[in-house]
Amino acid sequence: MVTAMSSPAGSSVSLAVDVGGLRLANPVMPASGTFAEGLDKVIDLNRLGAFVTKTITREFRAGNPVPRVCETTEGLINSIGIPSKGLDYFRDNVVPFYRAFSPPLVVSISAPTVDDFAAMARDLTVAGVAAIEANISCPNIEEDGRSFAMEPRLTETVTAAMRKATALPLWVKLTPNTGDIVAVARAAEVGGADAVVVANTILAMRIDTETFRPKLGNVLGGLSGPAVKPIALRMVYQCADKLTIPVIGCGGIATAEDAVEFLLAGARAVQVGTTTFVRPTAMIDVIEGLSAFCARRGIADVNALVGAVADGNTAPEEAEAVL
Amino acid sequence: MLQSLETRSVWTANDAPVADAETVVLSHTAVNDEYRHLVLRAGRPATLAAPGQFFHLLCPASGADKPYLRRPMSTYKADPEAGTLEFLYKVAGLGTRALATLKPGDPFRVLGPLGVGFSLDDDWRHIVVLGRGVGLATLAPLAEAAAEKGIGVTAILSARRPDLVMSVDRFAAVGADVRPVLDSDGSSTPENVREILAGLARQGRADAIFTCGSNRLFRLAKDFAREAGIAGQVALEQQMACGIGMCFCCVRKFEVDGDLVDKRVCWDGPVFDLKEATSW
Numbered sequence: 001m002v003t004a005m006s007s008p009a010g011s012s013v014s015l016a017v018d019v020g021g022l023r024l025a026n027p028v029m030p031a032s033g034t035f036a037e038g039l040d041k042v043i044d045l046n047r048l049g050a051f052v053t054k055t056i057t058r059e060f061r062a063g064n065p066v067p068r069v070c071e072t073t074e075g076l077i078n079s080i081g082i083p084s085k086g087l088d089y090f091r092d093n094v095v096p097f098y099r100a101f102s103p104p105l106v107v108s109i110s111a112p113t114v115d116d117f118a119a120m121a122r123d124l125t126v127a128g129v130a131a132i133e134a135n136i137s138c139p140n141i142e143e144d145g146r147s148f149a150m151e152p153r154l155t156e157t158v159t160a161a162m163r164k165a166t167a168l169p170l171w172v173k174l175t176p177n178t179g180d181i182v183a184v185a186r187a188a189e190v191g192g193a194d195a196v197v198v199a200n201t202i203l204a205m206r207i208d209t210e211t212f213r214p215k216l217g218n219v220l221g222g223l224s225g226p227a228v229k230p231i232a233l234r235m236v237y238q239c240a241d242k243l244t245i246p247v248i249g250c251g252g253i254a255t256a257e258d259a260v261e262f263l264l265a266g267a268r269a270v271q272v273g274t275t276t277f278v279r280p281t282a283m284i285d286v287i288e289g290l291s292a293f294c295a296r297r298g299i300a301d302v303n304a305l306v307g308a309v310a311d312g313n314t315a316p317e318e319a320e321a322v323l
Numbered sequence: 324m325l326q327s328l329e330t331r332s333v334w335t336a337n338d339a340p341v342a343d344a345e346t347v348v349l350s351h352t353a354v355n356d357e358y359r360h361l362v363l364r365a366g367r368p369a370t371l372a373a374p375g376q377f378f379h380l381l382c383p384a385s386g387a388d389k390p391y392l393r394r395p396m397s398t399y400k401a402d403p404e405a406g407t408l409e410f411l412y413k414v415a416g417l418g419t420r421a422l423a424t425l426k427p428g429d430p431f432r433v434l435g436p437l438g439v440g441f442s443l444d445d446d447w448r449h450i451v452v453l454g455r456g457v458g459l460a461t462l463a464p465l466a467e468a469a470a471e472k473g474i475g476v477t478a479i480l481s482a483r484r485p486d487l488v489m490s491v492d493r494f495a496a497v498g499a500d501v502r503p504v505l506d507s508d509g510s511s512t513p514e515n516v517r518e519i520l521a522g523l524a525r526q527g528r529a530d531a532i533f534t535c536g537s538n539r540l541f542r543l544a545k546d547f548a549r550e551a552g553i554a555g556q557v558a559l560e561q562q563m564a565c566g567i568g569m570c571f572c573c574v575r576k577f578e579v580d581g582d583l584v585d586k587r588v589c590w591d592g593p594v595f596d597l598k599e600a601t602s603w
Contacts, residue, residue, distance in 0.1 A: 038567035038590060054571075063574065066561070068572045277393070
């Protein structure tokens with residue numbers, strides 16, 4: 001059974017969504033970098049809509065110096081540096097682990113060049129991998145925080161190269177650290193992406209006022225957690241309005257209410273990230289909460305929430321149908 | 324015989340169940356000026372924590388102190404029969420300041436037990452535990468586990484002053500030979516501790532050494548284990564975010580086959596082979 005979940009009221013709510021070439025049992029999945037095999041010890045992984053791996057690179061990467069994380073108000077700043085055991089290790093050891101579970105495996109990849117991105121996408125087009133999420137947005141600290149997803153032209157080029165290299169569903173994860181995220185999102189669509197993930201961490205820093213030192217070993221990092229939610233929500237709203245491919249919302253989602261907000265703004269699915277560090281059961285709570293919300297509002301299919309924000313642009317009869 | 328942590332014994336329960344459990348504060352008292360003792364009513368699997376394993380604590384927001392992340396803390400005592408779980412800690416920052424506001428009756432969420440704990444080899448007849456400050460809290464359950472296996476324990480407990488020597492009763496209750504060493508009388512110097520260790524080695528009472536809580540004592544223990552050709556383990560700390568191996572925040576450097584490699588303290592440890600662990 002994929003779609004129906006019993007609600008407290010006894011009615012049945014369909015949580016299934018179609019996202020960029022994949023049909024998911026529900027719209028809730030982890031954000032890359034906040035999920036790994038260890039969570040299997042705490043929650044039932046089969047209840048998630050999808051799995052999204054920590055970003056992998058082709059070669060071994062050690063990652064950044066510690067401290068790799070610092071707290072801030074309602075969130076954290078991280079500069080982990082994408083430690084990776086490399087593509088071969090991942091394919092031989094990590095992919096088989098997830099084959100024991102039913103949710104589709106989405107593999108997050110990063111690479112330094114267009115050709116390397118394409119080659120990674122090609123080499124991960126293997127049994128057990130259901131989709132590619134191209135992390136073209138992680139702040140590249142070596143280049144002063146710049147990344148492909150800062151510019152529409154680079155985004156279209158790298159997306160088109162990956163599109164040619166794999167038949168798997170291709171999701172492109174965008175950065176908020178750009179002047180015009182809508183233009184970047186449209187470039188991803190033109191390049192052939194099946195979905196965009198909006199967004200990633202916001203480039204940030206903190207300084208210890210006792211030692212005068214930056215609080216991160218790498219000085220700059222990415223801000224995530226509830227602190228960024230309204231910004232990510234705004235970006236999802238702007239992008240969903242201009243794209244035909246699905247938008248996957250990501251940024252500070254901690255509760256079912258947060259997820260509902262992102263769906264109303266136009267997200268077809270959501271990624272829960274930093275919150276899982278604080279509450280490892282958060283994704284399960286969001287799934288159950290979504291079902292309960294729909295049941296309470298008499299909504300039979302969660303897709304009815306997608307883009308249903310009553311912003312004056314929704315046809316009155318559509319708004320009426322949901323409210 | 325050198326004990327490898329790759330061969331996980333009964334004391335390392337990394338495959339055991341983990342839960343994000345709602346516990347209730349039974350008591351929360353100041354032990355002295357610096358340390359506080361927290362006793363929780365808890366169920367399984369929390370109370371099945373093995374010596375050296377830790378919990379990830381959801382510290383409550385309190386006034387201006389609003390820790391966003393959890394705080395890792397090693398187990399002071401886990402008693403499945405009594406249904407209790409205990410921690411001994413020093414108020415040192417935002418998280419522990421918030422933790423210190425917990426009152427009896429308060430609900431409190433703890434994720435665990437987590438990580439790889441200490442391991443004890445059946446061949447050992449006598450071990451040495453060497454700790455300082457709050458590190459002694461981590462070593463106390465190990466001493467009890469060793470005593471249960473019939474392994475003798477010498478506990479070298481280092482502190483600034485006599486009133487800060489933690490857990491003497493816990494070590495003494497299992498028949499450990501307790502040797503406090505103090506800054507206040509000069510007995511905690513590396514030279515003196517080295518002398519005590521050498522004496523234990525001569526008497527054949529040091530089949531393995533365990534340490535926690537001090538970089539200086541870690542270096543002493545590591546050197547001693549190498550020179551004496553005995554096994555050793557260290558319980559390490561590092562800032563953590565997730566506590567279950569996902570975020571890679573809590574890495575430290577370890578010597579493996581001549582290379583320095585990163586390992587996650589939460590997932591590969593927090594207890595590591597002394598041969599691999601490096602000074603901090």
